[in-house]
Amino acid sequence: MGHNHDHSHHHAEGNVKVAFFLNLSFTIIEIIGGLYTNSLAILSDALHDLGDSLSLGLSWYFQNLSKKGRTKTFSYGYKRFSLLGAIINSIVLVAGSIFILTKAIPQLFNPEETDAEGMLYLAILGIVVNGAAVFKLRKGESINEKVVSLHLLEDVLGWVAVLVGSIIMMFVDAPFIDPLLSVLISLFVLYNVYKNLKKSLLVILQGIPDEIDLNEIRKKLRDFKEITNAHDCHVWSMDGNYNILTIHITLDKDYKLSEQAELKAKVREILKDDSINHITIEFDGQDENCTLEDC
Structure with a gap:
């Protein structure tokens, strides 16, 4: 690529x-x-x-x-x-x-x-x-x-x-x-x-690119049984072509680092069809009190 x-x-x-x-x-x-x-x-x-x-x-x-x-x-x-x-x-x-x-x-x-x-x-x-x-x-x-x-x-x-x-x-x-x-x-x-x-x-001004649908991203994330919530979601474009996503994801329980890495790879794979070139994911535990807004 x-x-x-x-x-x-x-x-x-x-x-x-x-x-x-x-x-x-x-x-x-x-x-x-x-x-x-x-x-x-x-x-x-x-x-x-x-x-x-x-x-x-x-x-x-x-x-x-x-x-x-x-x-x-x-x-x-x-x-x-x-x-x-x-x-x-x-x-x-x-x-x-x-x-x-x-x-x-x-x-x-x-x-x-x-x-x-x-x-x-x-x-x-x-x-x-x-x-x-x-x-x-x-x-x-x-x-x-x-x-x-x-x-x-x-x-x-x-x-x-x-x-x-x-x-x-x-x-x-x-x-x-x-x-x-x-x-x-x-x-x-x-x-x-x-x-x-x-x-x-x-x-x-870092507006959400026209070709990206946040509802579609939420819908795809809901398909994962390990994910209970997605928040602090930001999408912007570098130059009108290269799009970037950062997101916090709450997991249903504590997972090993190797399992988290595997889940991240799956999330990246499923979201790459949505015109997103660069994805940064942060996982939060169930007990972690994240005050940032939902997606």
């Missing part, structure tokens, strides 16, 4: 690295193209992509850092650092989107002429480049990869909108379409960032 975990980390790092270089190269082309076509939609997307490039660079760095084992400072290792990348990504996107909206909204009422044909060619290129990056990242497991993949998927959808808008502007005199696209892309980005930020904050 350790080998698979290392492999998936290496795979994730490689994916983010490829997406970073794709995005950075294309951002440069996009800024030049946006200035050439005088398109606010393309320039705002260039700013968005520049933010994404910074985010991807951070993600690559944090994904790499998160592979380090435990140290004197970080006893759980550096897994949570990949989550820090996801949060910085989200902040960059929020700041970029708000900046875009402050430029695009005034232009809705005073639109400028744009080069619709140039926009069309750039949109096709944008769909191909960002589509390739999404394809590279879409099977990612970490929140970091999912956030990055979402950024790039938004870019693809943004370019599809620019493509449609440029085709309309080639046949109809409607320059307001360009800033309108810019506003819609920004609002869509903000909505999705909110959803991802909510998930990342749940992990940082």
